[in-house]
Structures are given as C-alpha cells and as structure tokens.
Amino acid sequence: MKAMQEIEMLAIEIADADITSFQTLFENGVRYYNPTLYTTGEGHAPIISVWSWEAPETESSRQGDEVAHRDRRLRNSSNGPMPFISID
Numbered sequence: 070m071k072a073m074q075e076i077e078m079l080a081i082e083i084a085d086a087d088i089t090s091f092q093t094l095f096e097n098g099v100r101y102y103n104p105t106l107y108t109t110g111e112g113h114a115p116i117i118s119v120w121s122w123e124a125p126e127t128e129s130s131r132q133g134d135e136v137a138h139r140d141r142r143l144r145n146s147s148n149g150p151m152p153f154i155s156i157d
Contacts, residue, residue, distance in 0.1 A: 086115075099124075101119040
C-alpha cells in the first residue's frame with residue numbers, strides 16, 4: 070500500500086472517530102460551540118475540544134461554593150476571626 074493511501078485511510082478513521090465523539094458529546098444537552106479536533110503532530114492521539122455556553126456559570130458557581138466553604142472554615146477556626154487589613 071502506498072504511503073498516501075495509508076494517510077488517507079488514517080484520515081478517514083480519525084474523521085469517523087471524531088464524528089462519533091462529537092455526537093456522543095452533544096447528546097448530553099449542553100450547548101457547545103467552537104468544536105475543534107487537534108493534534109500536536111508528534112504521533113499522539115487527536116484531542117477534541119469544545120467550548121460550552123454553560124461552563125463559565127457552572128465553574129463560577131462551583132468555585133464560589135468552594136470559596137464560601139473555605140471562608141466559613143477559616144472564620145470558624147480555632148485561631149479566631151481573620152484579621153482585617155486596610156491598605157490605603
């Protein structure tokens with residue numbers, strides 16, 4: 070088999086896997102945009118990447134919950150309240 074034919078077969082296999090991966094991803098109800106298939110070109114497997122309209126809000130909420138939990142833990146620690154420092 071010629072090298073070009075092997076490359077074309079590989080491209081077809083990657084495209085088929087890509088379509089399957091994106092279809093599976095989009096079935097979860099999240100609104101994605103900017104889908105990308107990329108590779109480093111160093112022989113590693115291709116990676117898919119998408120952006121989500123919901124992700125920033127979800128992540129912000131998650132981080133907000135973690136920060137609130139950390140702040141409550143610090144306020145309730147045995148070391149007393151956190152000092153207030155004013156920088157003018």
